[in-house]
Amino acid sequence: MAAAERKPNWQFWSGLAFFLVVIASTFTGIGWLYYTAMDAQEVPLKRLVVQGELNYMTPNDVRDTLLGEPLGSFFSADVDQIRARVEAMPWVAKASVRKEWPDILKVFVVEQQPLAHWNANQRDDALVNQEGEVFYADKSVLEHALPYLSGPEHAVAEAVKHYRNTSELLGLNGFQVSQVELSERFALELLLNDGTNLRLGREALLERVQRFIDLYPQLKEHQDAPLDSVDLRYDTGVAVRWRNPEEQQQES
Numbered sequence: 001m002a003a004a005e006r007k008p009n010w011q012f013w014s015g016l017a018f019f020l021v022v023i024a025s026t027f028t029g030i031g032w033l034y035y036t037a038m039d040a041q042e043v044p045l046k047r048l049v050v051q052g053e054l055n056y057m058t059p060n061d062v063r064d065t066l067l068g069e070p071l072g073s074f075f076s077a078d079v080d081q082i083r084a085r086v087e088a089m090p091w092v093a094k095a096s097v098r099k100e101w102p103d104i105l106k107v108f109v110v111e112q113q114p115l116a117h118w119n120a121n122q123r124d125d126a127l128v129n130q131e132g133e134v135f136y137a138d139k140s141v142l143e144h145a146l147p148y149l150s151g152p153e154h155a156v157a158e159a160v161k162h163y164r165n166t167s168e169l170l171g172l173n174g175f176q177v178s179q180v181e182l183s184e185r186f187a188l189e190l191l192l193n194d195g196t197n198l199r200l201g202r203e204a205l206l207e208r209v210q211r212f213i214d215l216y217p218q219l220k221e222h223q224d225a226p227l228d229s230v231d232l233r234y235d236t237g238v239a240v241r242w243r244n245p246e247e248q249q250q251e252s
Contacts, residue, residue: 043074045105052109056091056141062107065089074099082107090137093129112137116163116180117148118156132160151182162188166200166209173213195226195243201233208232 048066050059065085071077079097086095086107096108118126118134125136128149134156147167151159159182167177170192179191188205190198200208212230219227219240231239 043102045071045074045077045099046103047105049104049106050109051106052111054109054111055143056111056137057089057109061089062086062109066107071105074102077105090125090135091141114142114146115160116146118159119150119153120148121150128156128160132157147177148179149182150180152184155182155186158182158186162205165206166190169206169209170213173216175213195228197229199229199231199233211238 048063048071050062066082071082077099079099082105083095083097086092086097086109091112093110093112095110098106100106112127112135113130114127114137115130115132116128117139118128120126123136125139127135127137127139127146129135147163149156149159149163159180162182163177163180166180166188170177170190176193177190178193181189181191183189185202187202188200190200192198198209198212209232212232215230215238219230222242225242225244228241228243230241
């Protein structure tokens with residue numbers, strides 16, 4: 001009877017020992033996988049692929065920004081942190097980052113699309129993008145001339161709206177806006193690429209632009225000197241100033 005009672009105890013302890021060995025092996029394996037995954041030397045990111053249509057920067061600019069610090073491994077690299085580093089670059093509007101097994105990091109870049117200079121008399125690097133947002137970047141890479149917008153810092157959206165509306169109407173009639181100035185009281189002035197200044201005030205802006213377009217053939221008949229400014233802030237009529245010969249000679 002005593003031997004029979006001891007047999008179940010032996011089976012219990014041997015079963016428990018086997019169970020503990022299995023549990024220990026499982027946790028050991030999980031721990032090994034965890035530390036292997038977190039070790040950048042085990043699965044390092046070896047290839048950095050930069051994609052996107054780039055006009056104002058190069059893929060090497062992105063690589064230089066990212067490779068200044070270790071990227072980590074396939075498992076440990078933080079794509080959100082990497083994306084934030086790319087989006088902090090001046091000419092980057094937004095970026096997306098993803099990893100491809102086993103060692104590739106892909107970065108897709110969307111560049112800023114500049115619309116105009118912004119308050120250039122205050123900051124040389126200030127620009128406005130197509131969404132009406134101000135950003136700061138190196139202007140030496142610009143390939144084409146951009147118009148100059150100026151106004152109160154809180155009124156950039158208003159300045160962009162006026163530029164788009166007036167330049168569209170003037171452009172249909174062969175004129176080009178090179179500068180838009182919005183005063184603190186939101187009075188609008190335009191400078192055309194031929195040097196003509198249009199003073200539009202705060203009301204009926206497009207109607208006043210159209211009045212200038214309608215009057216321009218008559219104004220052009222004045223052959224003695226080119227136009228200097230046209231004040232369209234009156235309900236009826238305009239005030240016109242021509243450049244005198246001395247001013248014209250100094251400019252040439």
